[in-house]
Amino acid sequence: MKPTALSRYLIEAQHQGHINADLRLLLEVVARACKTISSAVGKGALGDVLGDAGSGNVQGEAQKKLDVLSNEILLEANEWGGHLAGLASEEMEHAHAIPSSYPRGNYLLLFDPLDGSSNIDVNVSVGTIFSVLRCPDGVTEPRDEHFLQPGSAQVCAGYTVYGPSTILVLTFGRGTHMFTLDREQGSFILTRSDVQVPEDTREFAINMSNQRFWQAPMQAYIRDLLAGKTGPRGKDFNMRWIASMVSEVHRILTRGGIFMYPTDNKDPSKAGRLRLMYEANPMGFILEQAGGACSTGRGRMLDVMPEGLHQRIPVFLGSRNEVAEAERYHLNHDHGSA
Numbered sequence: 001m002k003p004t005a006l007s008r009y010l011i012e013a014q015h016q017g018h019i020n021a022d023l024r025l026l027l028e029v030v031a032r033a034c035k036t037i038s039s040a041v042g043k044g045a046l047g048d049v050l051g052d053a054g055s056g057n058v059q060g061e062a063q064k065k066l067d068v069l070s071n072e073i074l075l076e077a078n079e080w081g082g083h084l085a086g087l088a089s090e091e092m093e094h095a096h097a098i099p100s101s102y103p104r105g106n107y108l109l110l111f112d113p114l115d116g117s118s119n120i121d122v123n124v125s126v127g128t129i130f131s132v133l134r135c136p137d138g139v140t141e142p143r144d145e146h147f148l149q150p151g152s153a154q155v156c157a158g159y160t161v162y163g164p165s166t167i168l169v170l171t172f173g174r175g176t177h178m179f180t181l182d183r184e185q186g187s188f189i190l191t192r193s194d195v196q197v198p199e200d201t202r203e204f205a206i207n208m209s210n211q212r213f214w215q216a217p218m219q220a221y222i223r224d225l226l227a228g229k230t231g232p233r234g235k236d237f238n239m240r241w242i243a244s245m246v247s248e249v250h251r252i253l254t255r256g257g258i259f260m261y262p263t264d265n266k267d268p269s270k271a272g273r274l275r276l277m278y279e280a281n282p283m284g285f286i287l288e289q290a291g292g293a294c295s296t297g298r299g300r301m302l303d304v305m306p307e308g309l310h311q312r313i314p315v316f317l318g319s320r321n322e323v324a325e326a327e328r329y330h331l332n333h334d335h336g337s338a
């Protein structure tokens, strides 16, 4: 069969009534911006794109040159098409309304322009994560509060991983699908439709260097995973940590697993490392659509009512039964039985 390019896939989805013309345009534009980011990432040292930008973002993190560049690419690509009312990004303190000189649409776009950017200088895979919401009725100048909708309200979510190949993963609520960038043709080609995450796993991902800061249910859960075959879980587990959430999620979509970034006592002012609106929620939508799960450890991620654009949250995502197992340790602890 002839390969299906993303453009054709989206047009057919529109003809079938699954997406409208504005959402199709939005996805085309995001995919185009991701191609530009992919090319910048791929140039590496030849493109003068590596290293620190010499600036910090609102979260107090040092920005890489590629964080800043990727943010500009996404901003510039999405501003003038008429499909958006506003944008929000990890790299910008507040929501950005579409300038009045451009037509405005009904969607809100949130993104992490470059996830895992601490890996960029060592040539490990990084990615872009995005989430699409509807702009509330009657709002023409969206501000931060208009973005504060639960993950279950997402219209669409996706990520692009810039690895040995560049892969765009997408859901608009009808399964999770993967498109691989054909660099010669310059187009994304459907390479896996209706991805399904195995329900069970023997692989977990966590930054073990934070162990001494974890709270009691986390200590108990990881202790039992590490105990392997002779412990209460009765099987041996393998461990991975790439420090790039996009890459970890991509591995999980491919062969199952559980990824965790729990809350810890390292910095009590932060409820976790990852951000709800443009990291946890889009990944949660993608995983649920692939038969996996995403939880705070104490409930479904997509049900959380956000309180801030850059709010942090504990994250447990991946194979459904293993995420349920991690939740069980938290709930047992809360109910005093562990």
Ligand code: AHG
Residues within 6 Å of the ligand: 061, 090, 112, 114, 115, 116, 117, 118, 207, 243, 244, 245, 246, 273
């Ligand atoms: P970002 O580069 O967008 O700030 O996100 C990095 C995140 C995530 O990709 C990764 O899982 C985690 O931070 C890495 O954390 P450690 O530094 O604790 O390994």
Ligand code: MN
Residues within 6 Å of the ligand: 112, 114, 115, 116, 245, 279
């Ligand atoms: Mn990130």
Ligand code: MN
Residues within 6 Å of the ligand: 067, 090, 112, 113, 114, 115, 116, 117
């Ligand atoms: Mn980032």
